Amino acid sequence: MLKKLGLYSLLFLLVTQLSACGFHLRGMGSAGALTFKSAQIEVSAGVMPGIEAALERQLKYSGVELLDNQTAEVQIKLLATNYTATRTTTSGLGDTTSELLKMTQSFKVVDLITGQNIVSDSSSVYRDRQINTAAVLSSDSELRSIKKTMAEDLARQMLDRVRRAMQANSQASSQGKVK
Numbered sequence: 071m072l073k074k075l076g077l078y079s080l081l082f083l084l085v086t087q088l089s090a091c092g093f094h095l096r097g098m099g100s101a102g103a104l105t106f107k108s109a110q111i112e113v114s115a116g117v118m119p120g121i122e123a124a125l126e127r128q129l130k131y132s133g134v135e136l137l138d139n140q141t142a143e144v145q146i147k148l149l150a151t152n153y154t155a156t157r158t159t160t161s162g163l164g165d166t167t168s169e170l171l172k173m174t175q176s177f178k179v180v181d182l183i184t185g186q187n188i189v190s191d192s193s194s195v196y197r198d199r200q201i202n203t204a205a206v207l208s209s210d211s212e213l214r215s216i217k218k219t220m221a222e223d224l225a226r227q228m229l230d231r232v233r234r235a236m237q238a239n240s241q242a243s244s245q246g247k248v249k
Contacts, residue, residue: 104233132229144181173195
C-alpha cells in the first residue's frame, strides 16, 4: 500500500512539473487558431497531390470551410513543389543505401476581401531514409509513407506561417489605428 502511494505521489509530481513548464501534448490552442473561416485552394502545375490533400485536411481540422469560388475569405495558391532525393551512401555494388529527401512547397495567400497579399513564402522539410536493397517493395512502401508525412508537415508549416502573418498584419493595423 505504501509503495502504491509513493508511486502515485511520484506520478503526481511529474505531471505537476510538466504542467508548470508549459508542456502541452498536441495542438496550438487558441493562439494557433486561424482567423478566417473559408478558403479557396488554387493548385499550380507541378504540385505533389499529397500536399494539396494534406492542406485540405489541416484546414478542415481547423474548422475552415473549403470553397471553390471567389466567395472564400482567403485564397491559398500552391506553386510547383520542389522534391529532391540526394544519395548519401552507397553499397559496394554502387546501389543507393541511404538518401536525404527534401520537399519544398512555395505558396502565396491572398485576402480575397481586401485583395491584400497576406504571405508569400515557402516551407521545407527534410528526411533521411535508409534503403534496404534486398526488400525493394517494402522500401517503396516506406517512401510513400515518408512522403505523406512530409506533406502533412508542410501543410502544418504553411498554415502556421499564414496564422503568424495574419496576426502580425492585425497587430500592425491596430497599432496604426491607435496612433
